[in-house]
Amino acid sequence: MKLKNLVQKSLFIFLGILYFSGNNPSGKIQYFGVPTLVAPVADTRYFILDFKDDIANDTLWQQISAEGYPLRYTRPIRTGVCFDNKCRPLDVTIHWNPTGRYLGFELPEKEFLSKYDHEPFTAEEYEQLHALLTDQFSPLGSFHYNEIVPQADSTYDKVDAVSGATSANVLEYVVEGAAFTTYKLWNITYGSSQQHVQQLTEKALTPALVQLLLESPDMQDKLWALNHINGFITPDATLRQTLLTYISEKEFTLAERAIKSLNSRDLTDKTLQLEFTKKIFPASYSLKKLLLQKLQEAPALQPEVVQLLRKNLSSFTGESLTTLLDLWAHHAIFDSETRTAVEQLRQHSNPFIAKKAEIFLQKSTRPTTQK
Known part of the structure; x- marks a missing residue:
């Protein structure tokens, strides 16, 4: 550049x-x-x-x-x-x-x-x-x-x-x-x-300019840039990759804003959705929840994403596990492999999780239109 x-x-x-x-x-x-x-x-x-x-x-x-x-x-x-x-x-x-x-x-x-x-x-x-x-x-x-x-x-x-x-x-x-x-x-x-200054800059925003703003040494600049992506510009591949790097435990505020900067259109991208999902497993409880809730905004979950979530089911505990079940239910992920994985949660030591698993399985038996 x-x-x-x-x-x-x-x-x-x-x-x-x-x-x-x-x-x-x-x-x-x-x-x-x-x-x-x-x-x-x-x-x-x-x-x-x-x-x-x-x-x-x-x-x-x-x-x-x-x-x-x-x-x-x-x-x-x-x-x-x-x-x-x-x-x-x-x-x-x-x-x-x-x-x-x-x-x-x-x-x-x-x-x-x-x-x-x-x-x-x-x-x-x-x-x-x-x-x-x-x-x-x-x-x-x-x-x-x-x-x-x-x-x-x-x-x-x-x-x-x-x-x-x-x-x-x-x-x-x-x-x-x-x-x-x-x-x-x-x-x-x-x-x-x-x-007026901010309004004039908003009119000049491009993915390349936002990328440069995110490289500022000042935290205020970074936050402003992250707040002016969703609804202002469509991130290109370079900017999307940068946003993924911000989703880490180093700075929760920046991670939260980076997650919010992505919209449902961005999440249609198969590669982005998969890389976004990989951020979930090592994340802290608070960040894990934000990532799962953001995936609900995706028009649909990629099969590879569903498989990855199912494979790492053991990394979810407590409320994050119920948030995952809400995510699957929202996207009507009721395939046999997912149902089998959730079936095991019916015996969970946490009564609330066991109840959520039961509700999920009940939903999966009802006639529904797959997304």
Whole structure:
């Protein structure tokens, strides 16, 4: 894959740039995290969008690779932060990865952020702000404006929007002395701008792009990619094989999402269904159950799959065994070999399993249409 090779060759160079923190020879203050995709920018597109916020700029910029894959999204933010009856313009550009994950921010040359007393941020405070913006699960999303900004002082008629008077339960999630600036930037980062970024990437999704997203070093990117397969694209053979590798005990969350990413159409593939079934036997109880339940979505079970399940019947215990019986009953697997195997379960020491086996055998004697 051309882009993948470029990623591998240029990763070290680009990471050196993207991890840059503050001492930029150009005079810009900028902080970046780990990018989802690293490749040369071939073109830049812009989109005029309704962000439904109080920022005047309505343009979102999209940088793309030669293959047309979105690499980064950018939105210039020009607004005001007011305190002590004075307002100072906030001029900052926010960047997102193609999955909507916050990538970083930068300021124009000679521009800087300041606190309530007009004192410029220190390098440590820029780093703190960058770290706070990286946290998509920050409680800042649940705070109301009035919890960030103290009430006006009726004596002096002033509102200190970013001062140390901010309530103690908020201080942990903001740069001290710049509470409103932190709050505003976090809510811009995770508001409608992020939604537009994700929607634009959804329109560009292909099996090859999802494959690249799954190779990101960031867990959020992997989860986003897995959540945007079923209902968005039809996996090709390469992507299907990758999804199978994610179904393991190494990371249950990724395994669960990989299973959900497959649909009934994918499970019609004989090879995929067989390889998918092989994942069941060494799996833990929870994962085994998810795999068996997913096979119920298949239009039909391949004969080789039925044979494999029957051959490994002894690897099923407890609820996973009853889930297997439910799977066979769902697909009307009532052939003589399967019935013989289930017949032995009627004497199982677990009364519940014995009862399920009895119910299965009763169903198998009724007239039915084989799937």
